[in-house]
Amino acid sequence: MTGGEETSVTLDLLKKKMDDFAKERDWEKFHSPRNLLLALVGEVGELSEIFQWKGEVPKGLPDWKENEKLHLGEELSDVLLYLVRLSDICGIDLGQAALRKVQLNAIKYPVKKSNEEQVDN
Numbered sequence: 001m002t003g004g005e006e007t008s009v010t011l012d013l014l015k016k017k018m019d020d021f022a023k024e025r026d027w028e029k030f031h032s033p034r035n036l037l038l039a040l041v042g043e044v045g046e047l048s049e050i051f052q053w054k055g056e057v058p059k060g061l062p063d064w065k066e067n068e069k070l071h072l073g074e075e076l077s078d079v080l081l082y083l084v085r086l087s088d089i090c091g092i093d094l095g096q097a098a099l100r101k102v103q104l105n106a107i108k109y110p111v112k113k114s115n116e117e118q119v120d121n
């Protein structure tokens with residue numbers, strides 16, 4: 001189910017691939033923040049359609065056919081690629097921003113406190 005030659009995929013590599021893709025087609029004019037956001041939301045919709053009406057599905061999707069998983073990978077990728085591109089076009093370092101957010105989450109939800117909350121619930 002691999003679609004590329006790269007062994008290590010980084011956000012920077014995906015950013016570069018999207019930039020090359022747009023430049024080669026002279027599509028940079030279409031990749032405005034608003035257009036990319038709308039494209040991203042559209043792809044989230046396509047991703048949601050895959051799960052729509054299925055009810056809850058077990059982790060790992062053991063009963064799914066290979067072509068269904070391939071399709072899921074494609075829609076997840078569209079979401080990721082537009083998110084990476086939107087971040088780049090907005091001048092946001094997505095990797096650094098996400099790392100910072102993980103740290104903020106840990107401060108907001110300390111381990112001990114969240115364990116106590118689980119017991120309370």
Ligand SMILES: Nc1ccn([C@H]2C[C@H](O)[C@@H](COP(=O)(O)OP(=O)(O)OP(=O)(O)O)O2)c(=O)n1
Nearest residue numbers: 018021022027030043046075077078079081082
């Ligand atoms: N102006 C565009 C159009 C497409 N893409 C790239 C990013 C996405 O990864 C993918 C989206 O392509 P489509 O709009 O053809 O969407 P799908 O691949 O989901 O096809 P469909 O909507 O027919 O299922 O192509 C892009 O960067 N800029």
